[in-house]
Amino acid sequence: MELLIDVASWICLLTGGFVGITGAIGLFRFPDIYTRLHASSITDTSCMGLIMLGLILQAGLSVLLLKLLLVMLILAYTSPTVAHILIKTARREGPEPILDNKEVES
Amino acid sequence: MFLAVSIAIMIVMVLALVRAFLGPTLFDRILAVNMFGTKIVLLVAVLGVVSDQSSFVDIALVYALINFIAMIAVLRFFEYERRTRERESS
Amino acid sequence: MKVVINFGIILTGFWLINSGYFKPLLLGFGFLSVVIVIAITWRMKEKDGEFFPLIMMSLRLPGYLLWMIGQIIKSNMDVIRRIWLGSKSISPTIVTCKAGQKSDAGKVLYANSITMTPGTITMSIHDDILEVHALTRQAAKDLQLGEMDRRVTVLEDV
Known part of the structure; x- marks a missing residue:
């Protein structure tokens, strides 16, 4: 049982690290700020979630677990807010978004 | 195993910093700095679990909140700056 | 009380x-x-x-959160695949969609749910029209089908 939890948390941690690096590479592969925001949003959701899940499995039943859950909750609440306010300001002040111009959506 | 995760998080942080230096527009830089802050929270949480002290996680919590408020403050600043610019030009 | x-x-x-x-x-x-x-x-x-916000007391909230986590995992895999495929595979679009919620808290929950799923970000809200930036045209189409909108609206009547 102990071993099973360890293996599960290792898988979560390693996948989280891989997803984080992928998101950081996405910062370089995407053309403009609007699309880069999508790449940063995957590190804020799944990389954060997987690493926190792995840590929670390692922590066991204690105060540490509740506090990790709290950090996870606060990060999950704040990151969409920051993304929204960033894209709103960028739309108003920054460059025009690069759009796919094959057809015009309604 | 925690070492591997810490190294992965640090690679992400270095890449985010490179983006912050390269970033063609200001918003790229803000985005990269925000990502850097989120990854610091994760790194501090990993440290807290390794050393089995819940006070590290408190630091992570405070860092997350300060990071959030700092981002809101920086972006608010642009909004006010735009308003003053409009008032001066009119 | x-x-x-x-x-x-x-x-x-x-x-x-x-x-x-x-x-x-x-x-x-x-x-x-x-x-x-x-x-x-x-x-x-x-x-x-x-x-x-009364929406926080809805009994359907845990079910919605579970569905939301599934949705996040699905769109995460899509975005990760597109990052490795490179910038040829993306087709950024801006679409508008309608929010059917009555209360402000419902609209905020809907807009935040859109932003939280990678691939779609809410740009602005005017009354009940949301402007959404999507990474691919497929993601925008899925959003316009309005399943998430329905699920959030159902949460509203406690």
């Missing part, structure tokens, strides 16, 4: 998790700060119209 008690229980739990001490003095401080926070929030009601 029920709402106030619920909010008080949540705040007390928050205090206990963060403090971890059970001495009478510290518990007294905790009680005092819970009362102050409830009083301040009660005053803000006149400005804002609602004391505590």
Whole structure:
């Protein structure tokens, strides 16, 4: 049982690290700020979630677990807010978004 | 195993910093700095679990909140700056 | 009144998790700060119209969160695949969609859910028209089908 939890948390941690690096590479592969925001949003959701899940499995039943859950909750609440306010300001002040111009959506 | 995760998080942080230096527009830089802050929270949480002290996680919590408020403050600043610019030009 | 008690229980739990001490003095401080926070929030009601968003008390919320996690995992895999495929595979679009929720809290929940799933980000809200930037045309089409909108609207009638 102990071993099973360890293996599960290792898988979560390693996948989280891989997803984080992928998101950081996405910062370089995407053309403009609007699309880069999508790449940063995957590190804020799944990389954060997987690493926190792995840590929670390692922590066991204690105060540490509740506090990790709290950090996870606060990060999950704040990151969409920051993304929204960033894209709103960028739309108003920054460059025009690069759009796919094959057809015009309604 | 925690070492591997810490190294992965640090690679992400270095890449985010490179983006912050390269970033063609200001918003790229803000985005990269925000990502850097989120990854610091994760790194501090990993440290807290390794050393089995819940006070590290408190630091992570405070860092997350300060990071959030700092981002809101920086972006608010642009909004006010735009308003003053409009008032001066009119 | 029920709402106030619920909010008080949540705040007390928050205090206990963060403090971890059970001495009478510290518990007294905790009680005092819970009362102050409830009083301040009660005053803000006149400005804002609602004391505590009723949507948070919906019994369907856990089911919605589970569905949301599944949705996040699905779109994460899609975005990760597109990052490795390179910038040829993306087709950024801006679409508008309609929010069918009545209350402000419902609209905020819907807009935040859109932003939280990678691949779509809410750009602005005017009354009930949302402007959404999507990474691919497929993601925009999925959003316009409106399944998420329906699920959030159902949460609203408690």
